[in-house]
Amino acid sequence: xxxxxxxxxxxxxxxxxxxxxxxxxxxxxxxxxxxxxxxxxxxxxxxxxxxxxxxxxxxxxxxxxxxxxxxxxxxxxx
Numbered sequence: 447x448x449x450x451x452x453x454x455x456x457x458x459x460x461x462x463x464x465x466x467x468x469x470x471x472x473x474x475x476x477x478x479x480x481x482x483x484x485x486x487x488x489x490x491x492x493x494x495x496x497x498x499x500x501x502x503x504x505x506x507x508x509x510x511x512x513x514x515x516x517x518x519x520x521x522x523x524x
Contacts, residue, residue, distance in 0.1 A: 454471060454472040455469065456472065458470075459501065461509065464509075499514055499515035509524055511523075
């Protein structure tokens with residue numbers, strides 16, 4: 447996120463394809479896409495990334511987007 451003080455991340459997903467449409471903070475500020483160099487630096491840091499959750503997409507009947515977080519699955523279907 448581009449603005450300091452953000453507390454939440456909103457991930458908007460296209461339900462028909464499972465693709466990420468938009469990522470913003472709670473105030474609507476768009477996320478900043480990281481360069482490959484920034485990602486590598488993040489992974490090399492002693493305070494590197496921590497696993498939070500996984501977004502899954504399944505196209506069955508009905509199609510669903512599933513978010514796995516801390517041992518629980520949550521889904522949105524259309």
